[in-house]
Amino acid sequence: MSSVRNHLGTLFFDFRYRGVRCREYTKLRDTPSNRKRMQKVLDQIEQAIVTGTFQYADFFPGSALVEKFADKGTSQAVAQALPAAARIAPATPLFRTFIEDWFTLSLPSWRKSHAGTVRSTIDCHLTPHLGDIPVAEITKTHILQMRVEIAKRKGRGGNETLSAKTINRIIQLLHQALADAGEQYGFTNPTERIKRLKQRRIDILPFSFAETRLIIHTVRADYRLYMIVRFLTGMRTGEIHGLQWRYVDFERRQILVRKTFVRGNIEDTKTDGSQREIAMSEPVHEALLAQRQRTGEQAFVFCTANGSPLDNDNFTNRVWYPLLRHLGLAARRPYQTRHTCATLWLAAGENPEWVARQLGHVNTAMLFKTYSRFIPNLTRTDGSAFNSLVSSVIDHPNALPVSTVDGLARASMEIRP
Incomplete structure (x- = not known):
């Protein structure tokens, strides 16, 4: 039975043609409106199969199955029925290939120490998780799954896991790389919709x-x-x-x-x-x-x-x-x-x-x-100035003009719950 299904947060067509189960993946996120659009296309596919007019290349020109089902005299009449975002995009390089080229091109603009950090991040975190995925097909789900795995790794200095700061730095580097890839190949950077982890504030420990x-x-x-x-x-x-x-x-x-x-x-x-x-x-x-x-x-x-x-x-x-x-x-x-x-x-x-x-x-x-x-007294924001003022009023009510004392009293009454 034909259906529109979800895979890692994006939708794909699942149908049978000539006894073969066909799955065609898209970049559309799983939303009600996208499901509705894809269902209309799927209805046209089923109708074309029933009437014998279905041509695989009309709907999925970039699919590997086009050659398998190729027929002479292919019609393009229904090709426009498929939403542009749902059509098979031109092939893009695997992430491992793209990230190596990106690293090489970016190298002249980095300090050696930063380049070493980037190299380590690519080798230890990014390529092992995303290396075999075409760069344009990396989704938010892929990145979140990678982040979950990274968060389990042992940190330095006796820390049980990597810190939120380190994980955010890894995602930020990926964001920069995919932003350049998006400009080059025409897709939306999936890291744009990923919130950074909340970083714990680290107290400083100066010596006296x-x-x-x-x-x-x-x-x-x-x-x-x-x-x-x-x-x-x-x-x-x-x-x-x-x-x-x-x-x-x-x-x-x-x-x-x-x-x-x-x-x-x-x-x-x-x-x-x-x-x-x-x-x-x-x-x-x-x-x-x-x-x-x-x-x-x-x-x-x-x-x-x-x-x-x-x-x-x-x-x-x-x-x-x-x-x-x-x-x-x-x-x-x-x-x-x-x-x-x-x-x-x-x-x-x-x-x-x-x-x-x-x-x-x-x-x-x-x-x-x-x-x-x-430095509690650096900007007089430690409450000592107010404490001195109100103490002088309480202990010596005549030390300030009556107008000032009345003003303090009125202010006190106004802020009471």
Whole structure:
């Protein structure tokens, strides 16, 4: 019996012709209106079969079954009865073929570190799940099923599964690739209708000023100057490891952030906003002067004995975490030195806009969102000002003009439930 059926969220025709069961798939989503349209076409197919006028190529010109049922004198009279979106689309390459071409063409516009991330995402996640599907036939259901499987994989750092942030990054990369494919082959990007997973907010764990001093004074001697600069400039790991002497301006007391060291390569900073000038505090100035006596003849400020940049894994595993364990401090990533510097600047009363520029933020929005709870009096939004006002009114009702007291009373009455 002929019918319109669903396969992975899209509709297909299921009918018999000359004793053969025929299935012809479309790109139409399973909606009542699409089912109604396809049913009308199916009725015409059945009528043509009954009257002996059915020609397979009239309805499905791109089907592999056309040659099997080919007859001479094929009529095109009923070809227009099939909705354009339901006709068999021109063949498109398999996803594995397209994504390799897309990667090659996109490579010149990426940093090496980003290209490495993309390469890993393609090999580990995208191709294994979507590789054998023609790129124009990938559906929302395919992607959601892939996301379910990816979400079961073990994460890094002891996490049981991949984080929502990582999964969203994978889907975002797929979105970019399919957007280009859609423009090239003329189909709608199925990722457009997929909502991103809600990402859990990660609390920052900056060190207190006392903990910062303890770390600097306890770390092994060959890393003490490095820790001073790292804690008191807010530089990212790649930025401080990629810092070269030509970007240290002692005359103006500035560190020029221009390059970063990522995955063994010196690259430009991730964004234009990351390129900035960091003012040297007195301890940083003195630390860099002392460091120049050690490595001034090398290209990099902080480097190994052979002059190469510090390796992050080596520092983290052999210096950083052992030091925290020795001091009895909670384990946390070295990146928390950046958060520590930001909170110390703000706690000292520095202008938030200046702090944002030092950190490489384009504005203060991220600053307040990330660090506000550590600086309760920064913007007087902790309730202390209101507390002082109402306390003075309650304790000393004559301390304010009568009009002000009456105004407070009226406001209080207006907001009561």
